Amino acid sequence: MLAARLSFSQGFPLSSYIRLALDAMGGDHGPKSVIPGAALALEARPDLRFTFFGDAKDIQPYLNEYPALMAASDVVHTDVAIASDDKPAAALRRGRQSSMRLAIDAAAEGRADCVVSAGNTGALMATAKLVFKCLQGIHRPAIASVLPSAKGRTVMLDLGANVQCDAENLVQFSILGACFARSVLKIERPTVGLLNIGSEDMKGHETLHEAAAVLQSAAFPGHFFGFVEGNDITAGTVDVVVTDGFTGNIALKTAEGVGRFITQVLKDELGASWLSKLGYALAAKAFKQAKKRFDHRVYNGGLFLGLNGICIKSHGSADAFAFSRAVLVAADMVTYGFNDLVAEQIEKLGIEPDFVSMPVPAVAEG
Amino acid sequence: MLAARLSFSQGFPLSSYIRLALDAMGGDHGPKSVIPGAALALEARPDLRFTFFGDAKDIQPYLNEYPALMAASDVVHTDVAIASDDKPAAALRRGRQSSMRLAIDAAAEGRADCVVSAGNTGALMATAKLVFKCLQGIHRPAIASVLPSAKGRTVMLDLGANVQCDAENLVQFSILGACFARSVLKIERPTVGLLNIGSEDMKGHETLHEAAAVLQSAAFPGHFFGFVEGNDITAGTVDVVVTDGFTGNIALKTAEGVGRFITQVLKDELGASWLSKLGYALAAKAFKQAKKRFDHRVYNGGLFLGLNGICIKSHGSADAFAFSRAVLVAADMVTYGFNDLVAEQIEKLGIEPDFVSMPVPAVAEG
Numbered sequence: 001m002l003a004a005r006l007s008f009s010q011g012f013p014l015s016s017y018i019r020l021a022l023d024a025m026g027g028d029h030g031p032k033s034v035i036p037g038a039a040l041a042l043e044a045r046p047d048l049r050f051t052f053f054g055d056a057k058d059i060q061p062y063l064n065e066y067p068a069l070m071a072a073s074d075v076v077h078t079d080v081a082i083a084s085d086d087k088p089a090a091a092l093r094r095g096r097q098s099s100m101r102l103a104i105d106a107a108a109e110g111r112a113d114c115v116v117s118a119g120n121t122g123a124l125m126a127t128a129k130l131v132f133k134c135l136q137g138i139h140r141p142a143i144a145s146v147l148p149s150a151k152g153r154t155v156m157l158d159l160g161a162n163v164q165c166d167a168e169n170l171v172q173f174s175i176l177g178a179c180f181a182r183s184v185l186k187i188e189r190p191t192v193g194l195l196n197i198g199s200e201d202m203k204g205h206e207t208l209h210e211a212a213a214v215l216q217s218a219a220f221p222g223h224f225f226g227f228v229e230g231n232d233i234t235a236g237t238v239d240v241v242v243t244d245g246f247t248g249n250i251a252l253k254t255a256e257g258v259g260r261f262i263t264q265v266l267k268d269e270l271g272a273s274w275l276s277k278l279g280y281a282l283a284a285k286a287f288k289q290a291k292k293r294f295d296h297r298v299y300n301g302g303l304f305l306g307l308n309g310i311c312i313k314s315h316g317s318a319d320a321f322a323f324s325r326a327v328l329v330a331a332d333m334v335t336y337g338f339n340d341l342v343a344e345q346i347e348k349l350g351i352e353p354d355f356v357s358m359p360v361p362a363v364a365e366g
Numbered sequence: 367m368l369a370a371r372l373s374f375s376q377g378f379p380l381s382s383y384i385r386l387a388l389d390a391m392g393g394d395h396g397p398k399s400v401i402p403g404a405a406l407a408l409e410a411r412p413d414l415r416f417t418f419f420g421d422a423k424d425i426q427p428y429l430n431e432y433p434a435l436m437a438a439s440d441v442v443h444t445d446v447a448i449a450s451d452d453k454p455a456a457a458l459r460r461g462r463q464s465s466m467r468l469a470i471d472a473a474a475e476g477r478a479d480c481v482v483s484a485g486n487t488g489a490l491m492a493t494a495k496l497v498f499k500c501l502q503g504i505h506r507p508a509i510a511s512v513l514p515s516a517k518g519r520t521v522m523l524d525l526g527a528n529v530q531c532d533a534e535n536l537v538q539f540s541i542l543g544a545c546f547a548r549s550v551l552k553i554e555r556p557t558v559g560l561l562n563i564g565s566e567d568m569k570g571h572e573t574l575h576e577a578a579a580v581l582q583s584a585a586f587p588g589h590f591f592g593f594v595e596g597n598d599i600t601a602g603t604v605d606v607v608v609t610d611g612f613t614g615n616i617a618l619k620t621a622e623g624v625g626r627f628i629t630q631v632l633k634d635e636l637g638a639s640w641l642s643k644l645g646y647a648l649a650a651k652a653f654k655q656a657k658k659r660f661d662h663r664v665y666n667g668g669l670f671l672g673l674n675g676i677c678i679k680s681h682g683s684a685d686a687f688a689f690s691r692a693v694l695v696a697a698d699m700v701t702y703g704f705n706d707l708v709a710e711q712i713e714k715l716g717i718e719p720d721f722v723s724m725p726v727p728a729v730a731e732g
Contacts, residue, residue, distance in 0.1 A: 148627075149627070150627050150630060150631075160563055163563070163569075163570060163571060164571070195616060197526055197529070197611070197612055197615040197616060197619075203529075204529060204612065205529060205530070205612065229615075229616070229619045230615070230616040230617065230618065230619025230620035230621070230622070230623055231619045231620065231622050231623030231626065232623065233620055233623055234620075234623040234624050234626070234627035235623055235626075235627070243616075245563070246563055246570065246571065246613070247612070247613055247616055249563040249595075249596070250561060250563060250595070250596040250609075250613055250616070250617055251596065251616055251617060251620045252596065253595045253596025253597045254596035254597065254599055254600075254617045254620050254621050254624075255596075255620050255621070255623075255624045256596070256597050257596055257597030257598065257599055257600040257601055257621075258600050258620075258621045258624040258625060258628075259624060259628065260597065260600070260601075261514075261515070261516050261600035261601070262624075262625065262628050262656075262660070264516060265516075265656045265659050265660070266652075266653075266656050268656075269652035269653070269655045269656040269659075270649055270652045272652060272655070273651070273652070275648055275649070275651070276648065276649035276651060276652035278645075278648050278649075279644075279645040279646065279647070279648030279649025279650075279652070280645065280649055280652075281645070282641050282642065282644050282645030282648065283636055283641070283642040283644075283645025283646055283649070284645075285639070285641070285642060286632075286635035286636045286638060286639070286642035286645070286646075287632075287635070289635045289638070290628075290631045290632050290634075290635040293631050293635075294628070294631070
């Protein structure tokens, strides 16, 4: 866990606790990943305190195995859990007593500093949006993720919360991404690029050009690089890649697919003869190191940015290690005052808060 | 070349020649790739006949090295060539005597059956569209490519010709892709998927739902699978992936970027110790085989589908082998009557030709 501590949790103030509300029932594994994940996070950051929401009789057996965690935790029992295939609207209507909703309520009511859930993305986003509302000056929240790149890490958003985005949305996403890169990833002057189909000024949608025009002249917590292309995501050309939720989701899933395809072909070919099997065995450490650099678990955590609250969506299939990473990202967002930085930057940009005219955004589900 | 012959050129009729108009000056290497590429293609298909358009004094020295090719070729001299950074509008205005334009004119006027150029994509598409016009019932041409997938090959379109697409465009692209898979790739009943951010019916843009509704009930040269996601492109879930040119271009470039990133990391890690270097050496054949499966040269050729003429855009950096693949794809499209099949299927679909109201499409450049 040393690497984790160094990369994410250096220099946090130990003077106060960070209180996390965890949905213990979300994801494929529920408490089986959530409790050991929280225990791992606590090892890395002893200043964390947890409240687990969910079925106490499912949670307790796992908690019993981690005395240190037990001493740092509360359990709030509920029988209700959102299923992975529940529609967001149904989750909102029928999920008022669900582990997910209660965890979000706890954060909204000041009993916790942030929420982490591995549950249903659509339900989590819809509930978080309803309960937290958007930050002043942010019209729609976005889903961001930290991806491995040739130069280190790239923040990308939106990954599916908003199928269609206007120029203002893209400008706000740029600020959200830059604030995350600056506060949590400690990149002092993050570079931001708008995803387009060419780096020339004349290409792509009108929306992109409008957003670029604003970003070029705006007071901005970083540097606006201009347009970037699909290959720039992994090249690490910029620290923050901004796009609409449709394009972002497709780019992310395409990248995952290519990774899986290459892995499979390498496996097939390396297993095809005894000589290559031997070669693979000798180079095992190199493959392990390479795998580590692509390990999505290290970057686990869909960041819901732009809400008046900190909410992290862990991958549904997250194991304990991956879940611990999501917990640590949430804790870092609190520690480093992510939302305060956003508020400050939005004010500098001179965007008027417009809650009254805030459109009801479409939510990606599943 | 046996593999090439088997996969692309089986069973072609030797009774007549296929006449190709080649832009000898396009791409990074000009005649240096084009002439040896044509020679390779001629080895695979002795029924090909070539006309090279370009600077005779640049072409002739290369041609002299291939007597068989020389015997099967003409050269049409011109001093003018489109530069890789020429804007499409400028290429149209000032490029009437360019090697690219003359090659297209030759095909349009019946002196050749198809055109291949490695030149500037935007200029080639704009010129081909102006000269060939669209096929009856097709509102806009699309750029397609054949990509490697876990199950073999996937045709994907549009890759950048049309930044925005309506439902009719997507339906027509589906037909173009299916006709290509059927006629050239010999997939009898190709499956077609619309790229979306979820496979459920309720997700994504309205345009996608409209297109899906038509495809579900249309007489169709294949089977409409429904929505697919980014990871389905390389998984080979469907034979044909259809999307707008903005999303398609970003997905393609993202995939290329991930491939490059993984290759670089593997290289770094495998070179990091003598043991892994040894392992790599022993498994060299496996890596070579794997690389072959991803070799974009085998799939070289941006297919301009939907034009009243056959036009293939070779990658600008194509070497002789890659250029030969583009030539063979063009020849196959002629041999297997791709455009006739499209016309037949469009008629079955009952789409009215509407040249009068045909919008002037935006062209991606570069």
